[in-house]
Amino acid sequence: MKKKTTIYDIANALNITVSTVSRALSGFPAISDTTRKAVVDMAKKLNYSPNKLASALKSGKTYIIGVIVPSVEAHFFASIIHCIEDGLKDSGYRVIIYQSNETVENEINGVKTLLEAQVDGIMASLSLETKDVSHFAEIIEQNKPLILFDRVNTGLNVPTITLDDFKAGYMATKHLIDKGYKKIAFVTTAHQVKIFTDRLEGYKAALADQKLPVITDHMILGGLSIKDGHFGAGELMRNHKPDAIIAGDDFTALGLIQKLKEIGATPPEIGVIGFANEAFSAYITPSLSTIDQHASQMGKECANMFLKMIGQKNPYSKIEHVILNPSIIERESTDPSTSSIQL
C-alpha cells in the first residue's frame, strides 16, 4: 500500500515547519522565494498531490451540491435528482444525495453531514415530520444557497420550487366529478405538510364548487404506502361506500386497487386516482390515472435557481418562488367506459 505524500512529509524532508510548507504552497506573501522554491521542488520530488479540498477551502468552492430528499425509493424524488444533475452538468457541479427517511432527526444529520462535506449549497425537500426548520439556518448563515423544493416551509426565507398543490387536489377531484363519480373519498397522510394540506383544501373546494358535500368520514388521514392504501380502502368500503377514491400518492393507490380487487369492486367501478405518476402507474391493471407533478421540470428549475444564486455575492438578495402547474394523466382507473373490458 502506497502512503499518500502529505505536507508533513515535505516539512520533514526539508526540516521546516508544516505551516511554512502550507504557506509556501498556498502563495502566502511572507515566505522567501528560496524557501518557496525548495518547498515546490520537494513537493514535486515526493509526488505530492495537493488536497483538493484544502484548495477548495481556500477558494471557497468544492463544486459539490447536496440534495436532501425524504427517500430515493420514491420515483418522483429520484427523477428530480436526475434532472438536477442534468441541469448542473455543464457547470461542473456534482451532486451528492442524503436521505432523511422521513424523520427530522435524519434531516438535521443531513444538513450537518453535507456542510461538513463542504458542499457549495443545499437543495432540500422536507421530511413528513419537519415542522421546525431552524437546522437549515446554518446554511444561510454560511451564505450558501439553500433551495427548498416540493415539500417546503414558509418559516425559511429562501427560494422555493413547488407544484400548485391546491390546484392538483382540485384537478383530481374535478376530474372524478366530470367522469360521473359523486361520492369521492381521499386517503392521504395525517402529517401537516403544506403540499398535503393544500391538496386536501383543493379537494374540498372542488366538491363545494360542484355543490357536493364535504364528508369528514371520507377523509382517511394515515400514512402513504401500499399498506395504508389497502387499509384505507377497507375502512371506506366497509363503512362509507364512496364511488371514487383519491390516493395521496401512487403507492397508496396501488394498495387501494389491490383491496378493491379483493372485494370485487375493481376500478374503474370505484374510480381511483393517484399522485406522482410513478414508473409502474401506466403498467398496472387497470392503468392508474394520476396527477403529474412534473419532476423533471422541478429538477431543472432547482438547477437554474442554484446557478443564479451561486453567481451572486449575496445569494439571498432576491428571493424567487417558482410554482409549477400540475397536469392530469387520464388512464383506465377513472374511466367508467372501460369498465366492461376490465371486469
Added chain:
Amino acid sequence: MKKKTTIYDIANALNITVSTVSRALSGFPAISDTTRKAVVDMAKKLNYSPNKLASALKSGKTYIIGVIVPSVEAHFFASIIHCIEDGLKDSGYRVIIYQSNETVENEINGVKTLLEAQVDGIMASLSLETKDVSHFAEIIEQNKPLILFDRVNTGLNVPTITLDDFKAGYMATKHLIDKGYKKIAFVTTAHQVKIFTDRLEGYKAALADQKLPVITDHMILGGLSIKDGHFGAGELMRNHKPDAIIAGDDFTALGLIQKLKEIGATPPEIGVIGFANEAFSAYITPSLSTIDQHASQMGKECANMFLKMIGQKNPYSKIEHVILNPSIIERESTDPSTSSIQL
C-alpha cells in the same frame, strides 16, 4: 446575515498570526500557555465554532460513508442503500449517495467527489460501462475501506458482496422448464458486466442440462429498460417465436409484457420472468415472477463488512467475499395454469 467567526477573526482581534491561532486551538505543543489561553478566551468571546471538518481531518474520521450506485431509480439499489443506512445507524456513520448514471466518467467523478468530501470509506456498484477500475485505487491508497457490491470487478483486490448470479440465471431458466416452457429466450444487456454474463451462463447451463438447444437468436443483447423489453419482445416474436422470455430486469419485463399484450400473447401464454423484484412487480397484471436478489441482505452485509474493516489498522489485511443465494418468487406470469383467468 451573520458572518461565521473564523480563525482569521481571532487572529485579527489578538494581532497574532492565523497559524498561531490554529496551533493554539489544536493543542500544538510549541505554543505558550499564555498565548493558548488568550486564543481560547477570544474564541469563546467571538462565539467561534471550530470547523468540524478540520477536527475530523485531525482525527482522520468524518463518520461519513459514500455509496456509489448506477441509479437510485432502480428500487434494488434504493433498497440496498436503505439497508446500509440501517446497518450503520447505531455506529454513528451517515451515508451520502452518488449516482454514476451508468457512465464510467460519472463514476470517476463520484470517487473524486466523495474523497474530496472526506468520506471514511466507499461502497460501490459499478456502472455498465466500467471495465478499467483504476479510479478506485486512490481509496485503497488512502487506506480507507472500499467494498464492491452486486456489480463487481475482479481487477480490484477488495471485499465484495454479490449474488450467485450464475445460479440466478440457472434458477430462472429451470423454473420456466419446470412449468412446461421449452423455447426460452433471454433479453438482457450487451455490456460485459460480470453479473450479466454469469446469468447468461447459468441460462445456457440450465438449457444444456435439460438437453434443450442453446439458440443464439434467442439471446437479445441490447439494454435494460421498458423500451428495450418492448423492442426485444417484438424481435423475438416476429422471428423466432419462443414460448418464454427471461428479462434482464423487471423494467425490461414490463416492456416485454406490454408488447406481448399488444400482439395477443399475454403472459403466461408466453412465460415471462424478471430479475430484482421491483416494487411494482407484484401488482401488475399478470403479476410478475422474478428472481429476488436479496437487496436487504446485501445492504446489511455491506454495513457489517465496513464496520469490520474500519475497526482494523489495515482494512485490507483479510479480504472476504460474501456470495448470497438468489431465490425465486413465483407469480402469474410464468404459471400457465392461471392462463384462463388472465385472458
